[in-house]
Amino acid sequence: MKDMPPITLTVNGAAAQLDVAPGCRLSAALREELHLTGTKVGCDAGDCGACTVLLDGEPVCACLTPVIHAEGAEITTVEGLGAPMERLRSAFLRHGAAQCGICTPGMLVAASALLARPGTPDRNTVEEALGGVLCRCTGYAKIIDAVLDAAGATPRAEPAVAPANGVAVGARLERLDGAAKVAGTEVYGADYAPEGALWVRAIRSPHFAARFTLGDLDAFARDTGLRVFTAADIPGQNTFGTIPPFADQPALAEGAVRMRGEAVALVAGDKATVESLDPGSFPVTWEAAPELLDPPAARAPDAPLVHQTREGNILIGGLVHCGDPEGGFASAAHVAEGAAQTPYVEHAYIEPEAGAAWLDGDTLVIQACTQAPMMDRDDTARVLGLPPERVRIIPAAAGGGFGSKLDLSVQPLIGLVALKTGQPARMTYSRRESMSSTTKRHPAIMRARIAADATGRLTAMEFDGDFNTGAYASWGPTVAVRVPVHASGPYAIPNYHAEARAVHTNGPISGAFRGFGVPQAAILQETLFDELALKSGIDRLAFRRLNALPEGGRSVCGQELHGVGIGECLDALQARWDAAAQEAEAFNATHPGRKRGIGIASCWYGCGNTALPNPATIRVGITPQGQLKLHQGATDIGQGANTVITQICADALGLPIATFELVGPDTALTPDCGKTSASRQTVVTGNAALMAGRALRARILAMTNMGEAARIALHPGAVSVSEGDQTRRIELAALKADANGYALAAEETYDPPTHALDENGQGIPYAVYGYGAHLAEVEVDLALGTVRVHRLTAAHDLGRVINPLLAEGQIEGGIAQGLGLALMEEYIPGRTENLHDYLIPTTGDMPRIDTILIEDPDPEGPFGAKGLGEHALIPTAPAILNAIRDACGAKVTTLPALPHRVLAAIRDAEQTP
């Protein structure tokens, strides 16, 4: 409406006039009109707090604030300077409080309001002040520590000193890419807006299964002024998927949909028109079809097939078999048998999928959030009928991924629009769209039995699981294969039979989520272990220690394992285990209505693809000017690859971290480091970085004829090498630059040595494993069935700790996700497509966390290092469930352990003698 007067805002001390509707969200106005993209949008519903700004000093959600309410007020965003914000930024970096960084602006702004209040806040006050901002990466511990530090409530954590040559590995370094995250200048998927970009929106299925007919699209386009794209416009093969032999998902459905939220068409045009479109006005006619929503329905004999070529709706099954399970059970003294069921779990990263695409000459460039740039490139190219080299993927900063951003989301959609129109295109999923259309953790229906002899030694285990893989394959095959390999836990089990199936339904696609099915299997295995320990009359920790895989022991796949740190992890928990047991007993003696309990569970996890190649290539070069550049293609989604890979390369090369300039990830600039998943980057890309660093060092030493102990230094236009009183120089200008412009360079590829699994799952699935164990201490309210985890002690064997600050952050974040899995997270398709019905832990739900880092070097890992990303959440949920049972006898077998389920289990336990 042109007669609307402009609205005048004061943002960060400066006046700005905006020509927007009075009822426009302040978040949209700040981002789109004032380009203050430090204010993030995670939900548009006040559920996540990422958009927190100060309105006259008080925190509000900008997404819930009509811009007119800000007129005449002082608005402060993360970009606003001020003493409290500066103190906070420094503390966030020193404490490692920003991982992916998407929640960081909201946290900083909420914390700055707290710091402006008189007095020194305590931990509870900080938790309350930050309670309205969700973080999915950190588990909040380091954020709260940083705020207490900035407030002067705790001693200042001193920043790690920039390490000298050769000692970067092991240093408690601030993340190298942190400055932009705390400044609010990091560019996430939704933050880059190419000039003149078309806004793209998908028309999605409201049905779980349906046939559809498109109506008069030309008339619709004429009436609305929008461009419309359907499957008919796709120039290539309308099928993508993360595992090429199983690729089955259309970018835009053709005639039928297999899930709610599946895209059938795109509309593109100016932002205002697209956003005001009522999707119900799009000309499509739906004919709902019978829907299969769980594996029992999908496996029924007369069930319709989700994919015609997949009999019985089984995508794939996995199997590991060793020894003589029947014999093992027959000779056992004790058998524990049980079942467990877990729901769909949503990744709930705070950044919904977003990105932009444009043409650069005849190259299609896509800048979007992702965990797997090279896979995105190849899959998008196939869908769009382009050779891969004509697609360039520039990963935007990813505001959390946890597995789901391995799969394509916006890429083929905005790519199609940019390619067809020649104009740039942008797309940002709504929270609902993100939750309904992207992948989830597989719901599992599992049963198992485990046997031990009279001395408590395990003799046999059987495991069987149906994993609801949803409408499309995604990572279903990986889950089906990983689960049988890992369902034993890190224990020696001589006789073993495990099967897992990925079962198609019309539910959301289940894909990769931190652990690929292993966390679900561990829930059943570790809770049954408690039962066996009780039956054997052995302390639950001692039972695990007795059965822990020994150094040189064989896994259920027959693999001889070295660098096995599970025993050390369990030993490290012994002291707290004993103390916690005593404390719980004392508490319980004086608290009739509340009971405390303790629980323990272990994890192991193979790093990298299961018995399949997954190489990484690192290039490191020195320009003729003497600049050192590391082409680091491992996408850092917050876990820290940018820092860790650099630390490894620095020590291999023998130059300090500060001399490195990072390049990429960018498929045009960085060699393929593979995907950020399977806890593989530290091990696989780390080894490539180690090799590349060493190769460059060897070349420099050879050129100067210096010994291994020589010291390398960079100078403008030269490299010097010193040993003793000798110094030699390489004049870089004298060298012929290579194709990449480097005077000196090395490029090395590492692929972990594995061996294919045979028909019984015997072989060498992974080159490196990591181990860990968690001790949970909980309190159960017997009247309400509520559970509070008040302390969690985590021991993880990392082989070699590359960066303790980042490692702790991974562990704390994993625990938060494990706690959510145990106690509150349940995605119900069609019902919990938002962050107020789907709950993830807040600041107030997290326990005190004590982390113990163990270093039992792996013979294969770089400097002995093992992966960690996924390990960290696997033991949490079973440790909590075991603690609940210890506290009150309640055996919760359907997750999450919501209060009503816990209370029902308490009642059941009371009735079972």
Add this chain to the structure above:
Amino acid sequence: MSLYLRPGNLQEALDGLARAPAVVAAGCTDLFPATERPALDGPVLDITGIKDLRGITETGDGWRIGATTTWTDITRAALPPGFDMLKQAAREVGSAQIQNAGTIAGNLCNASPAADGVPPLLALDATVELASATGTRTLPLSAFITGPRTTARRPDEILTALHIPRDAGQGASRFLKLGARRYLVISIAMVAARITAAQGRAAHVALAIGACGPVATRLPEVERALTGLPLSDLPGAIDAGQVGAALSPIDDLRGDAAYRRHAATALLRRAVAETVEAPE
């Protein structure tokens, strides 16, 4: 772009509403989550520009809480102990961000069965003041909210204030909310209790439960049963059957109906016990 009005005085607002219906907006913490669009769908009548509608004042017969008084305003107001439960509820609404924007009238007009403000306001004997171009009427809060997301407000009316009678400010009070996580959580069940004591006995008892039926409700039978009993006997005297009879909970993703009945009684006993223990 649709119509968005933000008048500076009530008469203008009421005249506008008399001419054409509009969505009445205040803190917007419920309106924005209901749309994915970048701006509120209109026509909108935004009442936050009317200064007189915000704030708590003492009147001859009690207290007046203006419609656009935020949860944070309530938390910071100097009020007698009967209001403690309302302040406790205010601190449980969403998050600090929501409490700084969300208003008490918005909470009532949105009429969610899980609205945090309703049980304490019921236990405070609140009445609502509804104004229109043709006059002003008052209704007990219990008559105002008629069902999930429905109220007795006519399209031409604005809820301008709540009134709390002076007597209701007395006594000790407590609000308890049960959810599956600490912050930003929708209640599984919640209770409010306000008890006035005399000579060690309960002279006046006001109890209310929310999120256990289509609307939050007072518990008159339980209140009667407790009145006159020694304070220390109160928690034990709460009859689960009587509490359950007053509720009509549903099964949903947060909990099942049987659990809600059970939890409501357990919470009520706890709230009453804490109320009795609280220093007056």
